[in-house]
Amino acid sequence: MESNIIISVEDIYKSYGNVHALEGVSFQVPRGSILGLLGPNGAGKTTLVNILTTLLKPDKGRALISGIDVARQPSKVRSRIGLAGQFAAVDENLTGKENLELVGTLYHLPRAEVRVRARRLLEEFSLTDAVNRKTKTYSGGMRRRLDVASSLIGEPEILFLDEPTTGLDPKSRLELWETIEGLVRKGTTVLLTTQYLEEADYLTDRIVIIDQGKVVAQGTSKELKSTIGGGVLEIHVADKQHVVALVEALNVFGPHADFALGIVTIPVKEGTKTLSETIRKIDAANIEISDIELRKPTLDEVFLELTGNNRPVPK
Amino acid sequence: MAQGHIAPQGLKWVISDTIAMTWRGLLRYVRMPQLLIFSTIQPILFLLLFAYVFGGAIQTPGLNYINFLVPGILVQVVIFGSVQTGVGLAEDLGKGMIDRFRSLPMARSAVLTGRTLADLVRNIFVMILMIAVAGIMGFRAEGGFFRLVLALGMIALFGFAFSWISAAIGLSVRNSETAQVAGFIWVFPLVFASSIFVPIDTMPGWLEAFAKISPITVTVNSVRALMVGTPIGDNWWQSLIWIFGILIDFSMLSVLQYRRAR
Numbered sequence: 001m002e003s004n005i006i007i008s009v010e011d012i013y014k015s016y017g018n019v020h021a022l023e024g025v026s027f028q029v030p031r032g033s034i035l036g037l038l039g040p041n042g043a044g045k046t047t048l049v050n051i052l053t054t055l056l057k058p059d060k061g062r063a064l065i066s067g068i069d070v071a072r073q074p075s076k077v078r079s080r081i082g083l084a085g086q087f088a089a090v091d092e093n094l095t096g097k098e099n100l101e102l103v104g105t106l107y108h109l110p111r112a113e114v115r116v117r118a119r120r121l122l123e124e125f126s127l128t129d130a131v132n133r134k135t136k137t138y139s140g141g142m143r144r145r146l147d148v149a150s151s152l153i154g155e156p157e158i159l160f161l162d163e164p165t166t167g168l169d170p171k172s173r174l175e176l177w178e179t180i181e182g183l184v185r186k187g188t189t190v191l192l193t194t195q196y197l198e199e200a201d202y203l204t205d206r207i208v209i210i211d212q213g214k215v216v217a218q219g220t221s222k223e224l225k226s227t228i229g230g231g232v233l234e235i236h237v238a239d240k241q242h243v244v245a246l247v248e249a250l251n252v253f254g255p256h257a258d259f260a261l262g263i264v265t266i267p268v269k270e271g272t273k274t275l276s277e278t279i280r281k282i283d284a285a286n287i288e289i290s291d292i293e294l295r296k297p298t299l300d301e302v303f304l305e306l307t308g309n310n311r312p313v314p315k
Numbered sequence: 316m317a318q319g320h321i322a323p324q325g326l327k328w329v330i331s332d333t334i335a336m337t338w339r340g341l342l343r344y345v346r347m348p349q350l351l352i353f354s355t356i357q358p359i360l361f362l363l364l365f366a367y368v369f370g371g372a373i374q375t376p377g378l379n380y381i382n383f384l385v386p387g388i389l390v391q392v393v394i395f396g397s398v399q400t401g402v403g404l405a406e407d408l409g410k411g412m413i414d415r416f417r418s419l420p421m422a423r424s425a426v427l428t429g430r431t432l433a434d435l436v437r438n439i440f441v442m443i444l445m446i447a448v449a450g451i452m453g454f455r456a457e458g459g460f461f462r463l464v465l466a467l468g469m470i471a472l473f474g475f476a477f478s479w480i481s482a483a484i485g486l487s488v489r490n491s492e493t494a495q496v497a498g499f500i501w502v503f504p505l506v507f508a509s510s511i512f513v514p515i516d517t518m519p520g521w522l523e524a525f526a527k528i529s530p531i532t533v534t535v536n537s538v539r540a541l542m543v544g545t546p547i548g549d550n551w552w553q554s555l556i557w558i559f560g561i562l563i564d565f566s567m568l569s570v571l572q573y574r575r576a577r
């Protein structure tokens with residue numbers, strides 16, 4: 001067993017009735033790194049996080065946390081992990097401080113330590129003004145921050161964050177990013193799911209993209225960007241009415257059309273004559289263009305390319 | 316080594332986690348005092364209504380009606396109070412609190428026992444309040460202090476057993492509004508088809524036969540006898556059989572539901 005691997009997901013399957021949420025997912029996370037789990041709605045991200053945090057048992061396959069099988073020895077795993085689930089789990093009748101202290105107590109920390117950590121976390125998450133208010137009166141973003149803070153009070157080796165920044169304003173998001181980076185500097189391993197590709201790009205060391213319960217790609221954001229070859233070709237039509245005509249004329253795999261801006265983007269495979277071919281096709285269809293540009297893909301484009309969403313249906 | 320997680324701290328942790336969760340459950344009533352206020356006002360209204368409006372028309376041989384009524388009302392208080400156990404658990408499930416607790420290295424039992432124990436404490440508090448109000452209205456525990464305490468203990472235990480039924484309901488419906496309705500709907504007829512408000516021998520034969528074996532009737536008869544100082548008869552052991560039967564069955568059912576609740 002490589003001791004450097006702290007999370008090992010090995011061919012996991014999970015179905016709810018006849019919904020196949022996970023169909024053979026495997027990947028590994030090195031100690032002290034941040035892994036981003038990306039995927040469209042319903043891809044199976046939350047299901048996987050729930051399996052890794054002992055809330056669900058996989059139908060098939062296994063997951064190891066620090067070499068411990070999560071399905072076999074869940075209680076050993078629980079003392080090493082922290083979880084902030086997709087929907088903020090805070091007790092509305094308790095104050096922010098009481099919520100944190102309850103979770104700290106349930107991690108069996110000494111009373112004094114619980115207080116010290118709770119106070120520090122409340123400060124770190126800018127909740128000091130609201131410590132003694134019932135969380136029922138908190139805004140969505142405040143609850144989210146308290147929820148993430150609760151997942152940290154046990155100072156877990158491994159932190160699972162299911163869409164931690166959804167619903168946060170840009171300032172809170174940046175603050176949370178900084179907190180996460182700080183934790184990783186201190187040696188914590190983080191697995192987070194996100195809908196924001198920018199977040200994955202900025203924050204994570206490695207990215208695993210899942211779609212319909214399967215891993216469709218994994219690697220660093222740089223590696224993923226180079227999977228769609230040389231880059232993308234961005235074509236601006238002179239008349240926005242001609243977007244559909246252009247998509248039809250190009251007749252290539254995986255175009256992305258922006259109707260509002262009149263831009264069509266297509267992936268460019270390395271070593272092909274895409275640029276010259278494209279220009280020939282545009283000429284043949286007699287569509288007037290205002291600009292054409294070859295550039296590096298963004299992570300969004302990689303994501304859309306791989307998960308097949310938003311692809312205009314041919315004809 | 317496998318499964319060896321019942322460490323020496325095992326029992327210590329079960330106790331400290333249960334205390335933490337009970338405290339949390341009690342804070343729910345401190346922060347939502349309306350839950351307590353309504354569960355006190357309702358039985359007081361019943362007390363007034365039955366004592367002053369219907370009471371005159373109800374014959375309770377050998378007892379004045381207020382002394383007949385108060386022990387029954389106290390049982391009704393804990394039965395209705397126990398509905399909150401299921402509501403609280405359903406709320407925790409719906410809001411993801413249960414998921415949070417499951418991911419913590421805490422004693423799993425504490426989620427359920429913390430809630431039911433908090434409701435036990437709550438019931439005792441409301442009972443004492445009710446006894447004070449009843450005293451003002453002329454209720455006298457003629458059986459003496461010791462028998463009164465014994466009676467209150469029995470009612471509290473009965474409420475605790477009902478909390479476990481409520482827990483099983485809350486964990487299976489998973490929605491606090493539904494838990495509220497589902498918790499009340501079946502106890503309502505049981506409460507009236509019992510010796511809480513009237514002597515059951517005035518009921519039609521079939522209903523009397525049902526009411527006679529109802530856990531509510533045997534418990535009310537026991538605590539009434541204890542409070543007013545009359546012979547307790549066979550009621551006490553019949554009540555205890557019901558209480559422990561319910562406790563064992565429904566705590567097991569709740570644990571099963573809890574394991575499965577996802």
Ligand SMILES: Nc1ncnc2c1ncn2[C@@H]1O[C@H](COP(=O)(O)OP(=O)(O)OP(=O)(O)O)[C@@H](O)[C@H]1O
Nearest residue numbers: 016019021039040041042043044045046047048577
């Ligand atoms: N308890 C459940 N019962 C039945 N189906 C479920 C259940 N939970 C999830 N699913 C289904 O499993 C699939 C994966 O769901 P999951 O919540 O893991 O997706 P996700 O990637 O987290 O999506 P999102 O980005 O919307 O949070 C979906 O098709 C979902 O409908």
Ligand SMILES: [Mg+2]
Nearest residue numbers: 045046047086
């Ligand atoms: Mg999800």
